[in-house]
Amino acid sequence: MNTDFINNIGLTHYLVLAALLFMMGMAGVLLRRNVIVLLMSVELMLNSVNLTFIAFSKYLGILDGHIMVFFVMTIAAAEAAVGLALAVSIFKRFNEVNIRFFEHLKG
Amino acid sequence: MTADAFLFWFLAIVTLVSGLSVILLSNPIYSSLCLAMTMVGISALFVTLNAYFIAGVQLIVYAGAVMVLFVMVIMLFDLKKDIQAFTKGKFSGAVKIASVGLLAGLVVGAIAMSVGLLNEKTADNPVTAGTGMETTKALGQILFSKYIFGFEALGVLLLVIAVGAVALARSKGGTHEH
Numbered sequence: 001m002n003t004d005f006i007n008n009i010g011l012t013h014y015l016v017l018a019a020l021l022f023m024m025g026m027a028g029v030l031l032r033r034n035v036i037v038l039l040m041s042v043e044l045m046l047n048s049v050n051l052t053f054i055a056f057s058k059y060l061g062i063l064d065g066h067i068m069v070f071f072v073m074t075i076a077a078a079e080a081a082v083g084l085a086l087a088v089s090i091f092k093r094f095n096e097v098n099i100r101f102f103e104h105l106k107g
Numbered sequence: 108m109t110a111d112a113f114l115f116w117f118l119a120i121v122t123l124v125s126g127l128s129v130i131l132l133s134n135p136i137y138s139s140l141c142l143a144m145t146m147v148g149i150s151a152l153f154v155t156l157n158a159y160f161i162a163g164v165q166l167i168v169y170a171g172a173v174m175v176l177f178v179m180v181i182m183l184f185d186l187k188k189d190i191q192a193f194t195k196g197k198f199s200g201a202v203k204i205a206s207v208g209l210l211a212g213l214v215v216g217a218i219a220m221s222v223g224l225l226n227e228k229t230a231d232n233p234v235t236a237g238t239g240m241e242t243t244k245a246l247g248q249i250l251f252s253k254y255i256f257g258f259e260a261l262g263v264l265l266l267v268i269a270v271g272a273v274a275l276a277r278s279k280g281g282t283h284e285h
Contacts, residue, residue: 007108009115014156015218017119021126021145023211028130030203031193036135036181040142043173044126047149050165058156066246067254069161073168074261078268080173084180085275091184 014055021048035090035097039083046076114155122148139177146170160243 021044028041050069057065091097108116125144132138146169153162193200250258 006116007112009112012218013115013119014152016215017122017152019211019214019218020123022214023207024123024126024130026210027204027207030207031200032130033193034135036177036184037130037138040129040138040177043142043169044129044145047146047169050161051149051152054153054156054158054161057158063242063245063249064253066158066161066242067250067257069158070164070250071257071261073164074265077168077173078264080176081268081272082275084176085272088180088183089275089278097184 011055011059015052018048018051018055021045021051033098033100035087035099036084038099039080039087042083043076043080046072111155115152118148118151118155122152135181136178139174139181142177143170143174146174157242160246 025041025043025045025048028044029038032038032041050072053065053068053072057063087097090102094101122145125141125148128141129138129145132141146165150162150165150170153159153165
């Protein structure tokens with residue numbers, strides 16, 4: 001068996017890991033019904049993108065990816081604050097966090 | 108197996124398993140705890156990529172602040188176990204999983220093809236050369252010179268978010284009844 005793939009960790013390994021994490025987050029957004037779990041899946045996707053940025057930053061030898069990660073983290077924290085405020089607001093009104101119950105915005 | 112490789116595979120497995128648990132467990136509190144575990148795993152992966160400062164920020168902001176926010180909101184709702192955790196919309200779950208799988212194959216294939224081009228540039232590497240302190244210093248210098256407008260915009264964004272969250276909480280149906 002070729003052990004090169006196992007022993008030499010390179011950019012590809014990190015990118016594939018980040019892609020798999022992103023797909024998990026996307027599957028969560030598509031499949032789950034609970035609004036809070038949807039928000040958590042979005043956080044999962046943002047984290048996988050952060051991992052991609054840092055991996056590229058290291059293997060290309062530039063620091064700009066680190067700055068992008070700062071920006072993504074700030075946006076993610078802001079999104080969590082507003083999303084959870086909306087979730088609380090929806091829960092107070094409908095007493096439910098299942099997205100199947102909020103169909104008012106459907107076109 | 109070298110120590111570096113072992114560390115990567117260990118962290119990758121921890122991160123993937125806890126990430127999968129986030130979307131598969133039907134109890135939201137377990138999902139949020141698994142998400143915290145994923146954040147910690149990603150933070151450790153940042154350390155293996157020599158991004159020490161970002162790893163610390165990840166632990167404090169994500170695993171600390173954001174996850175506490177999630178857990179507190181879940182406790183506010185007093186949710187039971189979700190019996191129907193997964194949606195049944197216009198498209199069935201199998202179609203959604205298949206489309207996600209197709210996209211995953213596409214992305215991984217694109218990565219595998221494009222990385223061959225990148226491998227040549229990675230020989231000489233200034234980020235790995237310096238210690239953590241030097242990287243952090245350089246990071247601060249870039250943040251306050253090249254990206255100063257983005258930094259200022261983030262400050263404005265955070266102010267808007269704070270006002271917006273308070274407005275949402277005080278509006279009809281929010282946490283404060285009138």
